[in-house]
Amino acid sequence: MTSTPLTNAQAPSVFVPGPASPYQGEIARYWDQEARPVNLRLGDVDGLYHHHYGIGEVDRAALGSPGDSEYEKRLIAELHRLESAQTQVLLDHLGPIGRADTLVDAGCGRGGSMVMAHQRFGCKVEGVTLSAKQADFALRRARELGIEDHVRARVCNMLDMPFETGLAAGSWNNESSMYVDLHDLFAEHSRILAPGGRYVTITGCWNPRHGQPSKWVSQINAHFECNIHSRREYLRAMADNRLVPGAVVDLTAATLPYWELRATSSLVTGIEEAFINSYKDGSFQYLLIAADRV
Numbered sequence: 001m002t003s004t005p006l007t008n009a010q011a012p013s014v015f016v017p018g019p020a021s022p023y024q025g026e027i028a029r030y031w032d033q034e035a036r037p038v039n040l041r042l043g044d045v046d047g048l049y050h051h052h053y054g055i056g057e058v059d060r061a062a063l064g065s066p067g068d069s070e071y072e073k074r075l076i077a078e079l080h081r082l083e084s085a086q087t088q089v090l091l092d093h094l095g096p097i098g099r100a101d102t103l104v105d106a107g108c109g110r111g112g113s114m115v116m117a118h119q120r121f122g123c124k125v126e127g128v129t130l131s132a133k134q135a136d137f138a139l140r141r142a143r144e145l146g147i148e149d150h151v152r153a154r155v156c157n158m159l160d161m162p163f164e165t166g167l168a169a170g171s172w173n174n175e176s177s178m179y180v181d182l183h184d185l186f187a188e189h190s191r192i193l194a195p196g197g198r199y200v201t202i203t204g205c206w207n208p209r210h211g212q213p214s215k216w217v218s219q220i221n222a223h224f225e226c227n228i229h230s231r232r233e234y235l236r237a238m239a240d241n242r243l244v245p246g247a248v249v250d251l252t253a254a255t256l257p258y259w260e261l262r263a264t265s266s267l268v269t270g271i272e273e274a275f276i277n278s279y280k281d282g283s284f285q286y287l288l289i290a291a292d293r294v
């Protein structure tokens with residue numbers, strides 16, 4: 001069978017391999033089509049586009065009162081500040097990173113965390129996402145910032161990354177591990193990390209003390225077409241793949257102010273109640289785990 005070459009207008013700017021499974025095809029389509037105002041409006045604040053949630057106390061003085069004409073704009077800036085603060089806490093846990101190092105962002109979204117990592121460490125950052133739209137977006141932002149020689153996104157399965165063994169000084173999943181089998185994921189991080197390298201994840205996980213995923217966790221899974229794992233699964237899959245946790249930080253209390261503020265905004269998506277209720281009833285936890293590759 002012969003194929004017709006793509007014209008320049010049709011050709012994607014990133015190479016798009018076929019999905020490794022039907023599920024991955026569904027997730028690629030999900031993120032290709034995603035355009036929720038909550039993510040675009042927050043990213044527009046300073047050009048860092050995130051697909052994760054926030055941590056830290058709300059700055060009530062900066063917010064002013066709901067009657068103020070600028071209140072909604074300030075609320076959006078405040079939600080964005082808390083999302084970027086989340087990234088900084090993840091980066092804090094990578095340990096010392098030099099300009100000559102390479103970091104890997106597994107499930108990089110539109111690339112906000114990659115840009116922040118480069119700005120902080122001066123290093124190279126390689127990201128992978130299933131979505132060609134997201135990879136294009138991240139590449140365009142890197143070009144606009146003049147850092148395209150240091151920050152690169154590509155369309156690729158994080159369970160089979162195009163990086164040589166031991167390449168990375170650090171790697172992470174920022175709210176992207178609930179789309180894959182954790183044993184497969186940590187085997188791949190363990191392969192690409194140099195011995196002594198650091199892996200960090202921030203994730204939502206269900207609490208084994210609850211017994212099974214609560215109805216709120218099931219609602220979050222259905223909303224995002226993902227499969228949230230338990231805290232126990234994370235620790236077990238790390239232990240099986242030479243990743244030894246040095247820090248396990250429960251960020252649940254730190255993320256609640258973000259959700260409670262977001263629930264009052266015009267940008268609500270309908271999932272706020274599930275996060276707030278599951279964090280409050282203890283069935284769901286927002287966790288950071290930093291592990292050494294030994």
Ligand SMILES: C[S@@+](CC[C@H](N)C(=O)[O-])C[C@H]1O[C@@H](n2cnc3c(N)ncnc32)[C@H](O)[C@@H]1O
Nearest residue numbers: 050051052107108109129130157158174176179
């Ligand atoms: C909630 S977004 C998080 C994006 C980013 N980490 C951030 O903090 O802004 C989830 C991301 O995981 C990616 N993802 C899910 N499964 C993946 C896989 N098997 N390989 C690569 N990326 C994947 C999606 O394409 C999407 O970019």
Ligand SMILES: CC(C)=CCC/C(C)=C/COP(=O)(O)OP(=O)(O)O
Nearest residue numbers: 036038050051052175203204224269
């Ligand atoms: C903590 C958990 C369970 C996260 C699931 C993964 C996910 C979809 C994160 C946020 O993405 P987003 O920023 O696109 O979502 P939203 O549109 O709700 O802001």
Ligand SMILES: [Mg+2]
Nearest residue numbers: 038039051052
């Ligand atoms: Mg968001």
